[in-house]
Amino acid sequence: xxxxxxxxxxxxxxxxxxxxxxxxxxxxxxxxxxxxxxxxxxxxxxxxxxxxxxxxxxxxxxxxxxxxxxxxxxxxxxxxxxxxxxxxxxxxxxxxxxxxxxxxxxxxxxxxxxxxxxxxxxxxxxxxxxxxxxxxxxxxxxxxxxxxxxxxxxxxxxxxxxxxxx
Numbered sequence: 462x463x464x465x466x467x468x469x470x471x472x473x474x475x476x477x478x479x480x481x482x483x484x485x486x487x488x489x490x491x492x493x494x495x496x497x498x499x500x501x502x503x504x505x506x507x508x509x510x511x512x513x514x515x516x517x518x519x520x521x522x523x524x525x526x527x528x529x530x531x532x533x534x535x536x537x538x539x540x541x542x543x544x545x546x547x548x549x550x551x552x553x554x555x556x557x558x559x560x561x562x563x564x565x566x567x568x569x570x571x572x573x574x575x576x577x578x579x580x581x582x583x584x585x586x587x588x589x590x591x592x593x594x595x596x597x598x599x600x601x602x603x604x605x606x607x608x609x610x611x612x613x614x615x616x617x618x619x620x621x622x623x624x625x626x627x
Contacts, residue, residue, distance in 0.1 A: 523576075523608070530612050531569050537562040537618050544626065554625050561621065565614045572607050579604060 538559060545556035579600050589597070 523605075527569070527572065527576075527608060527611075530608070530615055531566070534562050534566050534569060534615050534618070537615065537622065538566065540622055541618075544622070554622075558621070558625075562615075562618045565611060565618060568607075568614065569611050572604070572611060575600075575604055575607070 541554060541559040541562055542556075544553040545559055546552055579597075582597060582600065586597075
């Protein structure tokens with residue numbers, strides 16, 4: 462009888478140990494999955510930070526370039542003003558030509574205003590639809606084109622100045 466009880470207990474113990482083993486295996490698999498998910502989340506968070514940093518760098522670069530063009534345009538305004546009044550009896554430029562760099566400066570102020578509006582639009586990014594995301598991309602592309610056009614206008618003013626002084 463003892464042998465039969467031991468055999469039944471052994472079978473129950475073996476069955477219980479198998480259930481424990483299966484449970485531990487499932488727990489290990491779940492734990493490994495959690496670790497992999499944690500690693501994936503860390504990787505995605507790091508990627509998101511890099512993307513955000515890159516976008517900030519693009520904006521900073523745009524601002525720096527635009528500031529330099531603006532400062533260059535201010536120098537052009539000064540040069541047009543000086544060369545339009547000096548020498549007094551026969552100036553190198555007609556004073557009315559100062560309008561060219563002034564128009565460019567007003568255009569650049571408009572570009573800055575547009576940039577502010579783009580930032581305001583981007584502030585609601587979490588609520589955007591697909592169309593609004595496309596609109597944002599179009600705004601950025603147009604802004605870049607306008608900035609390049611402003612740079613081109615500044616270079617044209619410089620070229621005009623050089624030709625008139627020579």
